[in-house]
Every structure is written in structure tokens, then in C-alpha cells.
Amino acid sequence: MEVARRELDPFRWNFNIPKELYRVPLFIVIEALISGRILHDATPTWITIQLWIACIIPLFLNDDKIPQYFRLVFVYIGHCMLNLVDNFLLNLARPESPPIYGLIGLAPMELPDFQYLVRVAFMIFNLIFFRATLSNLMIIEPEDEDSRWSFSQLPAIAVGVIMVFANIQASAYYILLGMRIMCLRNMIIPITREILRAIHDTDIADQYNNIFEEENTDPETPLYAHLRTSLRLLLETLVNVNPPFGAVLKILLHSMIIKSVFHAVATFTHFGKSVESLIESSPEIEGLSITSLNSSGLALLNISSYSLHEFVEMQYFGDYMPSTIFGSIVLITTDSLFSVFSVAYFLSGPGVWLGVSIQTWLGNGAEPNDPEERGQRMGQFLGMLHGFMALQTGITFMSPEERFERAYKNSWLEAVACLHYLHEIVDAELNNNHVDGRSVSRPLQAMFALLLIPFCIEVELLNNHQISTWSIPVFVFTLELIVKALTSFAVYWLNQNDANEDTIFWTKTASKGFELLGGVIMLINAIYVLIFERPIMTVVRILMMTIHTYFNIYRTFTKTAKTIRLRLQTAELLDKLKVxxxxxxxxxxxxxxxxxxxxxxxxxxxxxxxxxxxxxxYCIKKWLRLKNVCPLCHRPVFTNTSQSGAPEDDQNQNALILDNDDDDIF
Incomplete structure (x- = not known):
């Protein structure tokens, strides 16, 4: 008998799960409800109310009561599912004569009669088995053990119920109603018992009376005093039985990190395409959305063992505790490279939306003038910027205090880098609008903001920060942005006044030269840090310095030098062409x-x-200033000559030709 009872009551098994962990899925489900990942606009009101009530009630229960509450919710959901089977059974088409006549030989057994009997037998047996299991799950107190079902009772009961249900139509509804009441009875009894215990609990009564004495300042309005007392008691219970808000935030952030990884994996593996046919073939559940990958079911699985362990220990940051919620967010999202790059991936979606929205606003809804489509790539830029900044500075290997300080410093550089990227978007709209005659009021406003914001940053750095290996690159990087914004205004003014093309070219070249100088200053600063400050992640820093040196200094210098040299030689060599x-x-x-x-x-x-x-x-002059090739056949127009004036070998004839993939760098 004990074996049968144990098999019918899996909640008796000891899983060694800390009671504190039962609140973890509760917080995640509430967050999913708030963010709209479980319900949608077409969800019936009664489903919404039930879900919210089911999630709010355990917030006021002690840790000892949470497992019992989850057991009750599980039994109630199972009971509702079995009610659907009840309705299906009641709507089955019955044979004209009772099937028992065919079983005992009083009438021929037709195939539809036999099929009906088999269906009823199968479904009734499962209903009895599952309802007995659910009823046993709600038997918690020792005095209720006598009402527990066992396996030895089920077959005989099932055979009797099947015969009565299949042959006496009037009894069908009452048989199913009786099974429902049997299950509901075992749910209502423990609920009633707990309510009575709470009513007779002297500690709760004393606490209520103490609060009432404080709130009952006006004897003429005791009703409002009781109302305030009840609300205050509920709030104090909510605060006392639940973990601190910081711990809840850690759970949600870790869930977000893991979910973003799942989204990345699903994107790379085309998981949505794989399960699309399965989702379409699945039955629709009214009011519930199961087509989203970011659903509540997945959210319950998206908790790492590390976050569970830290939730129990409640000492996530050791002796250092951040004073603000923002500090907690910073420290959690930088606790490992896994977290950093997960958050970087998470930023890609909002980044694309932000970039496209900015371009749409600048163009007043028209097609953007940016041939590089930087708005579409802003999400990729933000993700790479966040990941590489954390990787270069080694923020994940620092102590909590150092991580918070380094995140603050990185945020300055990331903010200025984003302003540089926005400048490229705005400049493309500002200086290309003269081609199609669009209004430039919005690009001008945005460019003015990109001039004012870095100016304020420079003032803040000069007044409130000392000169250091961190402030120098921020200052230089921001100064580059100011120069680029001023250059954009100058080029716009020159275009509006039909200035000489040479003036526009040398204006852009001067700005490019200042950027080159800034890159050299930041390289020197990085070398100083590498030698004298011995930072973390030395190999990564050397690699990033190499990349910076090649792309931002060497390639910029060589491309600019080639363009200037070709431009200067074009005027001289153009006169040698045949008129x-x-x-x-x-x-x-x-x-x-x-x-x-x-x-x-x-x-x-x-x-x-x-x-x-x-x-x-005039046309070929402008063309040759960009590329020393014929626009039609791409043969070199000008070739180097030796001191003797004879042409050089064919392999040197393209010495002045820019690479074919090098467009106008200005």
C-alpha cells in the first residue's frame, strides 16, 4: 500500500530543492506577464485575472507554504484540463441501444457500439487514474491519509463506472460531476484549513492590533483605520517574506542574459523555421500565445545554476554591495564574458530600431541618403562596441569596486563612440540632401546637437576630472567629434554657396588629418598604459592596438596620401592629354x-x-582626382615615368592607381 501511495504522490519524493528557489519561477512569470510575453490583446479577461491572482497570492506566503501552493496550482491546472475531457465525453454520440445488450448477447454488437465502448472505457479509466493522482497530491496532513486512493481500488471502480456511464445516459453527467467534486474537495480542505489557521494565529492577531493602535488616530472613523491596518499588514508581509529587491533584480537580469543567448542560438540555427510547422499544426489555446520563442515556458528554464546558487546564498557581490539599482545592473552584466557578450547581443535589436528611427526622422520619412545604411547596422555596432570595450579593459576579471569604476569609464568612451557613429549618419543626410532638394532643417538640428553635446563633455572633463590615461583619450576622441561636426557645417555652407571643389576637398582633408593626429595620440597613450600601468588582458590590448594602428592610422594615412598625391599630379598631367x-x-x-x-x-x-x-x-579632371583609371575601360590614364622620361615596366604602370575597392574616402 505504501508503494502504491508513493507512486501516486511524486511530490513526496525528496528533490533537495531549497525552499527559497520556489520563488524564482514566480518572479520570472510575473516579469513575463508584465512585459506581455504570455498574454496578448485577445486574451479573455477571466484568464488574465486568474493568472494574476495565481502569481500575486504566493508573494504573501512564507517559504514553507510556497511548495504547497505550487502543488495546489498544479492540481488546479490538471483539474481544468480533465474538465475538457469531461466535456468531450458528454458530447460523444451514443448508440441507439445500450452497449451492454451486445456484451451479454441480447442484441447484436455493432461496430459503432464497440468503438463507443472502447473510447468510453479508455477515457473513463484515465480520468479516474489522473483525478485520483491529483487528489492524492493534495493530501498533506496525516489525519487525511485514510482518504488516499490506491492502485488496488482503481480497476474495480473503473469497470463499474464505465458500465454505468456507457449504458445509463442520465448518469453520465452526475458521474463526471462526482469525480470533479472528489478532486475539488481535496483542494478546498487544505485551503480552508490554512485560512482557519491564519485567523486563529495569535501572532498575526497581535501584529494587526499593534498596527491598528498606530493607525487609529481618529476614533470616529474606525473603518478607515481597519482598512489602513490591513493594507499596511499586507505590505509588511510582502516585504518580510520576499527577498530584497536587488536579489529579485539579479534573477531577472540573469534570466535576460540566458534568454538572449537562446535567441542568438535560435537565430544562427534558424530554430524558428524548424518549429514553424510544428507550431502551425498544434491546437490553438484561446487567449495564450505560444508562437513566441521568448515565452513563459522558456523563461522558466532560463535560469543558470549560478544565479540559483547566488539567490540562496544572498551574497552575490561579497562584502561590496552597490548603493543603487543601476549599480546592481552594472555589476551583474559584467560578472563574466558570457554575461557581457550576451548583453551585447541583446543590444543589437534596440540598436537597429534606434538607427532606423533616427534615419527616418532625419529624412522625414524619405529613403535615407546614406549609401552605407549605417542605421540598419547600428545594432551590430553597439553590440561589437560593448563587447570589445569589456574585452579590452578586462572588466570581468576585476573586483566589484573596480568593475563599477571601469564600467563608468567605459561608458564615456562608448557614449562618444556612439556620437561619432551618429555623426556619420547625420552627415550623410546633411551633405547629400542638396542632390534631391530635401529639407535640411532636421539634419542641421541634429548636427548642432552633435556639436553642443561633445562641447559639454569637454567642459565636464576639464572642470571635474584630472588628467589621466583615461581622460586623455576621451578628451581627444571628443575633440575629434567637434572638428568633424564643424567640418560638416563648413562643407554644407560651401556646397550651398557653390564653392570651388578644391576648397571642399582641402577642408575635408584637414579634418581627416586632425583625426589622424588624434589616432596617434591615443596610440601613444595606449602604449604608455601597456608599459607603466600593466593592465589586465595584455594580449588583447596589444591586439586591439595593432588593429587601431593598421586601420585608423596606417590605412588612413596611406589612402589620404594617395588621394592628395593623385590630386596634385592630375592638374599637371591633365595638360598632357590630347585636346x-x-x-x-x-x-x-x-x-x-x-x-x-x-x-x-x-x-x-x-x-x-x-x-x-x-x-x-572638367569631367575627367574630377574623375581622375578619385581614380587614375579610364571610366570606360579601366586602363591607367597616367603612368609613372623614370628620370630619363621613358616609361617604366608594365608592372609599375599602376603605381598611381588606387585600389579598385577604394571609393572616395572623403
Missing amino acids: VDVSEIPEPDRLCAICYEDFIVGSNVVVETVCQHRFHK
């Missing part, structure tokens, strides 16, 4: 392949390259 008389060109060939305008006699000068292609001299 063509337009009247000698056949009519079908009188077209410039750059501006697509006809050659007109007595108008612009027409020149012919060594490959015998003809262009306006």
Missing part, C-alpha cells in the same frame, strides 16, 4: 561618358586619353 576638335568627332560618338551630355563645338574642352576615349576636360 580633340569636336567637329572632327563623328555624331554618334559626341557624348561624354561621365556627365552624359553631348560635346558642343566651342563649348567645354574635350580631351582624349591614351586609350582613345573622349571626355569633357
Whole structure:
């Protein structure tokens, strides 16, 4: 008998789960309800109310009562599911004559009669078995052991119930109602017992009376005093039985981190496509959304063992406790590289939305002028920036105090880097709007903000921060942004006033030279830190310094030098090209392949390259300042000559040609 009872009561097994952990899924489900990942707009009100009540009640229960409450919720959900089977049974089409007549030979047994009997037998037996199991789960007190069901009783009861249900139609409803009452009885009894215990609990009564004496300042309004006392008692119970808010926040943040990893894995493995057919074939549940990967069921699984352990220990940061919620967020999201890169992935979605929204606002809803589509890539930029900054500084290997300080310093650099990225988006809209005649009021406002914000940052650094290996790169990086914003304003003004193209070029070149100087200063600062301060993650820092040196200094210098050299030589070498008389060109060939305008006699000068292609001299001049190749055949237009004036070998003829993938760097 004990074996049967044990098999029917899995909650008796000892899983060695700390009682504090039973609150973890509760907090995650409440967060999922608040964020709308369980319910949606079409959810019936009664389902919403039941879910909220089921989640709020355990917030006022002690740790000893939480397992019993979860047991009650589990039994209630199972009871509701079995009620659906009851309704299906009642709606089954019955045979004209009772099936028992066919069993005892009084009438022929038809196939539909036999099928009906088999269905009823199978479903009734399962209903009895599962309802007996649910009833046994709610038997907690020793005095209720006599009402526990055993396996030896079930077969005989099932056979009797099946025969009565299948052959006496009037009894079907009452049989199912009786089984429901049997299950509900075992749920109502422990609930009633706990309510009575709470009513007769002297500690609760004394606590209520003490609070009432404090709140009953006006004897004429005792009703309001009782109301205030009840609310205060509930709030004090809520605070006393639950962990501190910081611990709850740690659970939710760790859940967010793990969920973001699941989202990343699902994205790379195309998990949504794999389960789409399964979701479509599954039955719809009214009011519940199961199509979202970020659902409550997944959220319950998204708790790492580390966060569970720390929730029990309640000493997440050791002796150091942050004074604000923001401090807790910073320390939790930087506790490991796993957390850092999970948060970096989590930033990609909002980043894309932010970048696209900014571009849409700048263009007033029109198609963006940015050929690089930086708005679409802003999420990728934010994720990479956050991850590499944490990796370079080694923030995850520091103590809590050092991590908080390093996160503060990293936030300055990340903020200025984001402003640089926004400048590229705004500059593309500002200085390309003259092509299609769009309004530039919004890009001008945004560019003015990108000039004012870094100016305020510089003032803050100079007034409230000492010179250090951290403040120097922030100051230089911010100063670069100011110069870039001023350059954008200057280029916009020059374009509006039809200034000489050479003036615009040298204005941009001066800005690029200042950026190059800033890159060199930051490289020197990084070398100083590497030698004298011996930071964490030395190998990573050296790698990042190498990348910075190659891309931000070497490539910028070489590309700029090539462009300047080619631009200066173009004016000198252009006069060596053959000038063509337009009247000698056949009519079908009188077209410039750059501006697509006809050659007109007595108008612009027409020149012919060594490959015998003809262009306006002004057009080919602008083209050759970008690339030393023919626009039609891509052969070199100018070649280096040796001191003797003879052409060099063919392998050196492209010495002045920029790489084919190098577009106009300005």
C-alpha cells in the first residue's frame, strides 16, 4: 500500500530543492506577464485575472507554504484540463441501444457500439487514474491519509463506472460531476484549513492590533483605520517574506542574459523555421500565445545554476554591495564574458530600431541618403562596441569596486563612440540632401546637437576630472567629434554657396588629418598604459592596438596620401592629354561618358586619353582626382615615368592607381 501511495504522490519524493528557489519561477512569470510575453490583446479577461491572482497570492506566503501552493496550482491546472475531457465525453454520440445488450448477447454488437465502448472505457479509466493522482497530491496532513486512493481500488471502480456511464445516459453527467467534486474537495480542505489557521494565529492577531493602535488616530472613523491596518499588514508581509529587491533584480537580469543567448542560438540555427510547422499544426489555446520563442515556458528554464546558487546564498557581490539599482545592473552584466557578450547581443535589436528611427526622422520619412545604411547596422555596432570595450579593459576579471569604476569609464568612451557613429549618419543626410532638394532643417538640428553635446563633455572633463590615461583619450576622441561636426557645417555652407571643389576637398582633408593626429595620440597613450600601468588582458590590448594602428592610422594615412598625391599630379598631367576638335568627332560618338551630355563645338574642352576615349576636360579632371583609371575601360590614364622620361615596366604602370575597392574616402 505504501508503494502504491508513493507512486501516486511524486511530490513526496525528496528533490533537495531549497525552499527559497520556489520563488524564482514566480518572479520570472510575473516579469513575463508584465512585459506581455504570455498574454496578448485577445486574451479573455477571466484568464488574465486568474493568472494574476495565481502569481500575486504566493508573494504573501512564507517559504514553507510556497511548495504547497505550487502543488495546489498544479492540481488546479490538471483539474481544468480533465474538465475538457469531461466535456468531450458528454458530447460523444451514443448508440441507439445500450452497449451492454451486445456484451451479454441480447442484441447484436455493432461496430459503432464497440468503438463507443472502447473510447468510453479508455477515457473513463484515465480520468479516474489522473483525478485520483491529483487528489492524492493534495493530501498533506496525516489525519487525511485514510482518504488516499490506491492502485488496488482503481480497476474495480473503473469497470463499474464505465458500465454505468456507457449504458445509463442520465448518469453520465452526475458521474463526471462526482469525480470533479472528489478532486475539488481535496483542494478546498487544505485551503480552508490554512485560512482557519491564519485567523486563529495569535501572532498575526497581535501584529494587526499593534498596527491598528498606530493607525487609529481618529476614533470616529474606525473603518478607515481597519482598512489602513490591513493594507499596511499586507505590505509588511510582502516585504518580510520576499527577498530584497536587488536579489529579485539579479534573477531577472540573469534570466535576460540566458534568454538572449537562446535567441542568438535560435537565430544562427534558424530554430524558428524548424518549429514553424510544428507550431502551425498544434491546437490553438484561446487567449495564450505560444508562437513566441521568448515565452513563459522558456523563461522558466532560463535560469543558470549560478544565479540559483547566488539567490540562496544572498551574497552575490561579497562584502561590496552597490548603493543603487543601476549599480546592481552594472555589476551583474559584467560578472563574466558570457554575461557581457550576451548583453551585447541583446543590444543589437534596440540598436537597429534606434538607427532606423533616427534615419527616418532625419529624412522625414524619405529613403535615407546614406549609401552605407549605417542605421540598419547600428545594432551590430553597439553590440561589437560593448563587447570589445569589456574585452579590452578586462572588466570581468576585476573586483566589484573596480568593475563599477571601469564600467563608468567605459561608458564615456562608448557614449562618444556612439556620437561619432551618429555623426556619420547625420552627415550623410546633411551633405547629400542638396542632390534631391530635401529639407535640411532636421539634419542641421541634429548636427548642432552633435556639436553642443561633445562641447559639454569637454567642459565636464576639464572642470571635474584630472588628467589621466583615461581622460586623455576621451578628451581627444571628443575633440575629434567637434572638428568633424564643424567640418560638416563648413562643407554644407560651401556646397550651398557653390564653392570651388578644391576648397571642399582641402577642408575635408584637414579634418581627416586632425583625426589622424588624434589616432596617434591615443596610440601613444595606449602604449604608455601597456608599459607603466600593466593592465589586465595584455594580449588583447596589444591586439586591439595593432588593429587601431593598421586601420585608423596606417590605412588612413596611406589612402589620404594617395588621394592628395593623385590630386596634385592630375592638374599637371591633365595638360598632357590630347585636346580633340569636336567637329572632327563623328555624331554618334559626341557624348561624354561621365556627365552624359553631348560635346558642343566651342563649348567645354574635350580631351582624349591614351586609350582613345573622349571626355569633357572638367569631367575627367574630377574623375581622375578619385581614380587614375579610364571610366570606360579601366586602363591607367597616367603612368609613372623614370628620370630619363621613358616609361617604366608594365608592372609599375599602376603605381598611381588606387585600389579598385577604394571609393572616395572623403
